[in-house]
Amino acid sequence: MAIERTLSMIKPDAVAAGNAGNILQHFEDNGLRIVACKKTQLSLAQAQAFYAVHAERPFYGELVEFMTEGPIFAQVLEGENAVAAHRAVMGATNPAEADEGTIRKLYAESIGRNACHGSDSLENAANEIAFFFSESELIG
Ligand code: CMP
Numbered sequence: 001m002a003i004e005r006t007l008s009m010i011k012p013d014a015v016a017a018g019n020a021g022n023i024l025q026h027f028e029d030n031g032l033r034i035v036a037c038k039k040t041q042l043s044l045a046q047a048q049a050f051y052a053v054h055a056e057r058p059f060y061g062e063l064v065e066f067m068t069e070g071p072i073f074a075q076v077l078e079g080e081n082a083v084a085a086h087r088a089v090m091g092a093t094n095p096a097e098a099d100e101g102t103i104r105k106l107y108a109e110s111i112g113r114n115a116c117h118g119s120d121s122l123e124n125a126a127n128e129i130a131f132f133f134s135e136s137e138l139i140g
Pocket residue numbers: 054059062063093111112113114116117118
């Protein structure tokens with residue numbers, strides 16, 4: 001299996017609730033190594049740019065407002081098939097549909113306030129990693 005890197009975000013709802021540490025532990029418990037991690041707060045312009053692919057969706061305004069309401073953690077995770085493995089650990093986008101034991105089942109309130117984000121492809125992972133981190137910040 002291929003070793004991949006993916007971009008992971010712990011969203012403002014989960015950070016505010018004090019669940020960031022539990023979620024980072026969840027990644028490590030599931031074979032995803034943390035090769036970079038930072039706590040930051042997105043500006044409106046940054047949130048709009050990060051989610052530009054969703055700009056035409058009806059929930060875009062709500063999404064960018066939520067993503068700027070408080071600090072987030074951004075991390076780069078590395079492991080076997082990391083893009084898919086991370087998405088499996090997160091669970092379905094809508095927590096009502098997420099499997100037991102997944103991060104969203106444990107910590108998310110709703111499809112909008114859903115605790116975490118993960119890249120959906122290797123190509124997007126590369127772009128999303130570069131959005132937050134320089135090459136020298138990735139500590140293998
Ligand atoms: P995320 O994985 O960060 O990618 C895009 C986000 O849009 C998604 O998680 C959800 O938080 C959000 N989203 C998707 N569908 C809806 C929806 N119907 N209503 C509100 N937010 C949504």
